[in-house]
Amino acid sequence: MSYLVLARKYRPRRFEDMVGQEVVTGVLRGAIEDDRVGHAYLFAGPRGTGKTTTARILAKALNCVKGPTPDPCGECERCLASDEGAEFDVIEIDAASNTSVNDVRELRESVGYAPVDSRYKVYIVDEVHMLSRAAFNALLKTLEEPPSHVKFLFATTELHKVPDTILSRCQVMRLSPIREEQIAGRLATVFDAEGVTAADGVAAELARRARGGMRDALSLADQLLALAGNSPQLADLARLSGGAGLQELLGLVDALGAGDRAAALDAVAAWAGREGELAGALLDVVRSIVVAGVCGAGSPHLEGGPAAGEALLARAKALGRGRLELMLADLIRARERMRHLAGSERVVLESALLELCTLEATMSLAELEARLASLEARLGGASVAGHTAGPASGGQLPVSIQPTPPPVGASATRSVQQPTGPATGPATAPGAAPRSPDTPQPAPGPAAAPALEPWKALVGALDARHRTLADLLRRSGKLQGSGSMARILVSKASADEQALLADKRSRRACERALSGAMGREITVEFVVGDAATPPPPKVEQDPFTRQVADLFDGHIEEP
Ligand SMILES: [Zn+2]
Structure with a gap:
């Protein structure tokens, strides 16, 4: 029996299976019920949030023999063909590999033909922002006067790269990152269905690492099950690639706070080739520390349970708000630089982390005074004279x-x-x-x-x-x-x-x-x-x- 990866096996087949995108699915269901489905939709959102899945479900809903219906039957010929990805009239195009004008010309020609088996011919164009300028222009002509039997469903992770002329002819649907507890809930369901008994906190930690993407969460779960079998423990997650454990990240934050430059460089070395991921994960954890500092350890904006909340709050207190805000700003800048300097991610991240090691805390006047007062108190007793006087701490001061x-x-x-x-x-x-x-x-x-x-x-x-x-x-x-x-x-x-x-x-x-x-x-x-x-x-x-x-x-x- 061939193994089907979880992300495919548990890919939603109906709108109601979609997790965390209630607004988008609600709008689409309403449009189908009221028979006012537009001829072009653009689904925008981070990776793994369900853009192409939503497009496929919409295509199925439009073509179901018992439809168009917001609840495709899942049993008719069209639904079955659609679920198997074998629907002749649903054409999926990856714009990343079909960027040229010729590709779009072919598309325009095929648009002219009526659907073979279905009600609608549906074009699903993934990563549409990758199309060349000329290809966009060619596409535009079709979008201006589309045949009534054609629907265009575009997906993009980078909405800002799609020309306004295209945007203005589409209904734009924004898919948000999926909340961690929703991902964790879905993982728990999948584990149940797969006969997996995961230890407490495993689903939550996977959800945290997936950073809003259901597909990533399921891929991580796949890796974990391959590694640890059917009863994965929290410790097994440490062996998992594709995301740092919270403890590892907190350790790195501690190292940065202590100015431990060697530890910072070690961390980057351990993530060679995945520097972008490390920067993103670190950014997330610093953000969580800030949230813990502002809202407390029990804040609903924090994930990972009370223990994680306390650990985050401890860092918030140790580092102070000013320094954390500087860290956030520096990490965001580093991520931007990494994007612009492809191939040099490692040196950019190393440089940024070294800088974080020397971050100046924004000391308030009160903190400074308290600091000086304690210094005076410490030095007050010992009468210091000349080169030979040792400091209270015992070290030799030059x-x-x-x-x-x-x-x-x-x-x-x-x-x-x-x-x-x-x-x-x-x-x-x-x-x-x-x-x-x-x-x-x-x-x-x-x-x-x-x-x-x-x-x-x-x-x-x-x-x-x-x-x-x-x-x-x-x-x-x-x-x-x-x-x-x-x-x-x-x-x-x-x-x-x-x-x-x-x-x-x-x-x-x-x-x-x-x-x-x-x-x-x-x-x-x-x-x-x-x-x-x-x-x-x-x-x-x-x-x-x-x-x-x-x-x-x-x-x-x-x-
Ligand atoms: Zn059907």
Whole structure:
């Protein structure tokens, strides 16, 4: 006995079997009952939501011997032929592979002939947006004056690519992504019918991964049953391709939150070739975290049960709204970039995730004050003096008392990031001093005297949300200050770390922390001294380009 995939076996054959598209099926049923079915419909919606299925059911309803009827009998010759996909007068065309004018010309000629067995000749054109401009024009002539025995049913995932001239001659039906609980409900029915005993939560998790597409949900179920037999457990889902488990995604979100760049790159590597899916799944889970933060763990807008709700809410609290919103925006941008840079999805996603690792949290003033207060409390007891004083945390802080000598390899020192803030400092041009060893160091300004405390405050403040940056500064950073200008000298930085320093958000985080500690606006400039690295050409000054270039040096492996 040949195995029929679930998506085909359980494909709806009547309007009432359609899940989650009540509006569309209601409109079509009404039109059939009232005998006012239009001559052209365009079904638009995401993949797997039932566009061609709806078209086929409509064709069957129009041609059923007992019809036209909103409830085709399913028993007559026409219905049976239709169910088997053997209906001579229902012509299915995949526009993706028939894009030319000639294809449309053939179609136009065949439109002229009356149906052989049926009431109507029905053309179902899938992915209609793929037709060429010329093909659309040719089609238009037929759409303007269609013979009364012809119906056109178009389907598209990209409505915006269909010309207005076509749209204006169709009734547009929008199919929405199917709600997760509806997909889960349908899966439960299918499991019952198949004699499958799935563990609690399996249907819900499959539904979550399918992201609104019933066909995807059933395909995933097929894979799961092939893998795990007739009693799949939640753990079996971990072995399933085609979608990340919620736990895996939450783990990645945690890694991004902690600035764990290696874990972020590992995740992308594990999804090689499916970067778009990972980006989409990650976007979904961040969105769910935002929803949990706004509506609570028990929100009906969340799927996956109370445990999932609590896990999402915990992330919402840990990451904070500002940071989550930045994550959402960055991920959406990354997805757009991935679409435009086909073939470079991996590097785009890696770059985006690395950026998310360094995301600056939007700290409120209250948060900042609380942070500083706790820092003061921690430092208050220990009297710190000179280089030998260890910080309360036990780590060794490289502190610098003014004036600081130029870093090793100063002749090759380059400015990674020019400050863009207002130059309210003294006459010394930002970045001028380290470029040439002959230029005198700026005179110790008001910031010089308390250089020790601001440094501790800076590194301490960065610890919470910019761990990588804090570690880098603690390891090889020094602070120079004069007036409202602070210069952070980094004696040694890897390519990755230089990219981190080049990110304006790193600079802003330092500026915010220092300004808070000093009680006035401070502009920060990073200066990296690394004699081994020649100054980069101008084009690399763009942080994105630099990051990509660094990636190629450091991490990219060609598949
Ligand atoms: Zn029938």
